[in-house]
Amino acid sequence: MRALVVYESMFGNTRRIAEAIAAGLEMSAQVDLVAVGSAPAVLADDLDLVVVGGPTHAHGMTRPGTRTSAAEQAADTVTPAGTGLRDWLEAIRPRPGLAAATFDTRFDKPGWLTGSAARGAAKRLQRSGCRLVASPESFYVLGTTGPVQDGELDRAYDWGRALGSQHPVTSTR
Numbered sequence: 001m002r003a004l005v006v007y008e009s010m011f012g013n014t015r016r017i018a019e020a021i022a023a024g025l026e027m028s029a030q031v032d033l034v035a036v037g038s039a040p041a042v043l044a045d046d047l048d049l050v051v052v053g054g055p056t057h058a059h060g061m062t063r064p065g066t067r068t069s070a071a072e073q074a075a076d077t078v079t080p081a082g083t084g085l086r087d088w089l090e091a092i093r094p095r096p097g098l099a100a101a102t103f104d105t106r107f108d109k110p111g112w113l114t115g116s117a118a119r120g121a122a123k124r125l126q127r128s129g130c131r132l133v134a135s136p137e138s139f140y141v142l143g144t145t146g147p148v149q150d151g152e153l154d155r156a157y158d159w160g161r162a163l164g165s166q167h168p169v170t171s172t173r
Contacts, residue, residue, distance in 0.1 A: 001029040001048045001164065008036040008054035008085040013146040014105045017139045018053055020153045021103065024160025025051070036088050043094050050094065050130070051163065053103035054085040056117040056138075085117065089124040100130035101137070101163055103156075108140040108149060134163060 003025050007018035015035070022033040029049065034040075036054070043050065094100075102125065104117035111119075118136030126132060139156055140149040 002044070002046055003029040003031045003049040003051060003164070004039075004043065004047055005031060005033045005051045005053075006036055006039045006085070006088065007033075007052070010055055011145045013141045013148050014053060014055050016148055016153060017103065017105055017156045020156035021051060021053075021160035021163075024157040024162075025049075025164045027161050028164035036085050037083050039088055041091055043092060043098070045095065047095075047098065049099045049101070049133070049163065050125075051101045051103070051160075052085060052089070052121050052125070053105075054117045054121070056104045056106035056115055085121060086124075089121060089128070092128065094125070094128055094130050096129040098130045099133045100125045101132065101134040103137045103139060103159070105139050105141050105148070111138070134159075 003022075005018050005022045005025065007014050009015035009018070018033060022031045025031045100122075102118040102121040104121075106114045106116065116136060116138055118138060122132055122136045137159055139152045141147065141152075142149055
C-alpha cells in the first residue's frame with residue numbers, strides 16, 4: 001500500500017501529529033509525508049490512501065487571514081504559508097474512489113464550540129470523489145501555540161497504524 005500524508009502546521013503541533021500518523025502507517029504502507037506547500041497538485045496513480053490534516057482556525061480550515069493572525073501571535077517565529085489545506089484540497093483532482101482520512105488539531109473542547117478542520121477537509125475530499133475510510137479525527141493541543149496534549153502523539157501513531165491495518169485499501173486502478 002502507498003499512502004500520502006499531507007499536513008498544514010503553523011506552530012509545529014500539527015506537523016508532530018502528522019509525523020506520528022505517518023510512523024503508524026509505515027507499519028503497513030510506504031508513506032510520503034509532505035507539508036501542504038510542497039504537496040503534489042496531481043496525486044500519483046499508484047496512491048492507495050491520502051491522509052490530510054491541519055489546525056482548526058476559526059471553526060474550520062485555515063484561511064489567508066487566520067494564517068496571518070497565527071504568524072502575528074507567534075511573534076515572528078511562523079511565516080504564514082501561501083497555500084493552506086483548503087487551497088490544496090480545492091486544486092487537487094483525486095482518482096474516484098481513492099481512500100482518504102482527515103485529522104486536525106484543536107483545543108480539547110466540544111466540537112460545536114471549537115469547530116473542526118478535519119470535518120471540512122473530509123467533506124471536500126468526498127465531494128472530489130474520495131472514499132472516507134475513517135471518521136474525521138481530532139488531536140488536542142493545550143493552547144494556540146501548543147504544546148500537543150500528553151498522550152496525543154501515541155494516539156496519532158495508533159490511529160495511523162489502524163488506518164493501515166484495519167482499513168485495508170484495495171486499489172481501484
